[in-house]
């Protein structure tokens with residue numbers, strides 16, 4: 001399959017203000033893509049947009065939005081695509097929470113579902129309705145290695161990412177041969193703002209550890225190759241294979257032992 005056509009086209013990257021989303025934005029700009037950067041922190045996005053535009057000579061636009069709010073995804077899509085054809089959607093914004101299910105605030109878990117699932121679904125729906133008639137485009141959904149099995153102490157987060165993985169794989173099949181590529185990326189431990197929000201920690205010595213830029217390089221190589229899913233890092237790929245092949249009760253029990261003491 002031919003490399004994804006990046007140059008002079010527009011990408012919408014959600015969660016672009018830091019971490020994996022910022023790495024996506026910088027890597028796409030290096031490939032000549034114009035960028036709509038979306039997250040809540042308008043100031044961070046404006047500074048990043050100016051930096052990227054001057055470093056790579058691409059056009060940038062900022063859409064500040066809380067994608068967890070009802071109607072926010074549709075509004076963000078409308079603002080992003082006003083006067084621009086979005087050719088690549090990177091559905092990256094998301095967060096996790098670590099802790100025992102009944103002890104984590106119910107409303108925060110609802111916000112997680114709204115951002116990690118509902119906003120991803122709505123943006124993918126809007127993007128596909130624009131891209132399918134053109135027979136051209138791509139959607140990258142960011143899941144996680146926790147999508148492959150239940151994860152005690154991150155129960156709701158893992159469930160949201162299982163939703164993203166399942167939705168992405170079904171959409172990839174529905175859109176096979178349409179000209180629209182659908183890719184699900186499942187990162188393992190990656191240093192970013194994620195750990196502070198989730199209440200976890202990450203160390204370079206941790207198995208599967210990768211920097212955000214390494215995650216993104218592998219994701220874009222997979223998009224270029226026309227793949228529908230990629231798990232960056234050999235250790236992380238092995239974890240997802242075990243998650244699929246071993247009995248669910250066994251992998252869930254192993255995950256509980258690995259996670260219950262992993263709080264920051």
Ligand SMILES: NC(=O)c1ccc[n+]([C@@H]2O[C@H](COP(=O)([O-])OP(=O)(O)OC[C@H]3O[C@@H](n4cnc5c(N)ncnc54)[C@H](OP(=O)(O)O)[C@@H]3O)[C@@H](O)[C@H]2O)c1
Nearest residue numbers: 015017018019020039040041066067094144190192193194
């Ligand atoms: N880091 C990891 O170990 C890891 C592993 C597997 C998967 N992932 C996934 O990777 C994706 C990116 O996470 P990250 O690791 O890069 O974390 P991060 O550094 O915390 O970045 C999260 C991004 O999402 C934005 N965001 C958060 N809430 C938002 C909201 N309500 N509306 C709009 N934007 C919002 C944040 O910006 P604002 O605060 O400015 O809104 C930020 O740009 C997530 O989907 C995460 O689940 C991460």
